Amino acid sequence: MDQLPCRCREVYRLSQQQDLNNKTIASALLISEKTVEYHLYKAISFIRTNLEPFYVQSKNNLSDYKNLAFLPLFF
Template identity: 50%
Template sequence: MTMQHFSDSELLTSMARGDEAAFTEIYHRYWQQLLAIAWKHTYDESSAKEIVQEVLIKLWDRRESLEIRELSHYLATAIKFSVFKHYHQQQRRKNILHSIFRSTHNADEEKIYARLLDDYINGIVEKLPEKCRQVYKLSRVEGKSNQQIAGAMNISEKTAEAHLTKALRTIRLNLRHINMLFFI
């Protein structure tokens, strides 16, 4: 007698004892029905097939501990839960990808904006009087203190401070004109 003539409960009993032929019969008996249920909820054939495979694999893996009264109802419910789980996993992936894209996009925008601002400030600095420009570059580009600048340029510390103050004031005024007031 082939497995096709066995009832669902007989197949479940045989499958619980490790009978692979019983599992194969359940697989063939319910595959199309389960695929239709999964597709109805996902509208994606590959996702639907993946969900059905997952449910049937879990059925086999848990065969010894399952207590199923009505196999068709059990499988349909398992498919619906798996669809729900699949949907939430997809949403989580989309949210993560969106978050990554948004942060990357924002970072790229910030880099572009910072580069434009840097170019604009460099243009302002190049128009400063020579001593003022030198003091600004030594201070802001090379990170030197007013005392170090004074020693390097052979000027007083107060003069270095005055040149730096003038440079910063000029930059701030120019930035106000383009509505980009930053604290330098």
């Protein structure tokens, strides 16, 4: 997480750790909701990419990949 840009990390933490919705985050940081969505996408993509080597995926079972969507909720 420390490798993410400051604003991206801040948006992710507000969303996941403080359970704020995108509209509230946008208002608090004086950015648009689309910008919040972009930062969340960027953060989650970063986490998925960096956790992928540690994720044991069953051979030929692509449905296991869906589990990666829930991993960021535990940080």
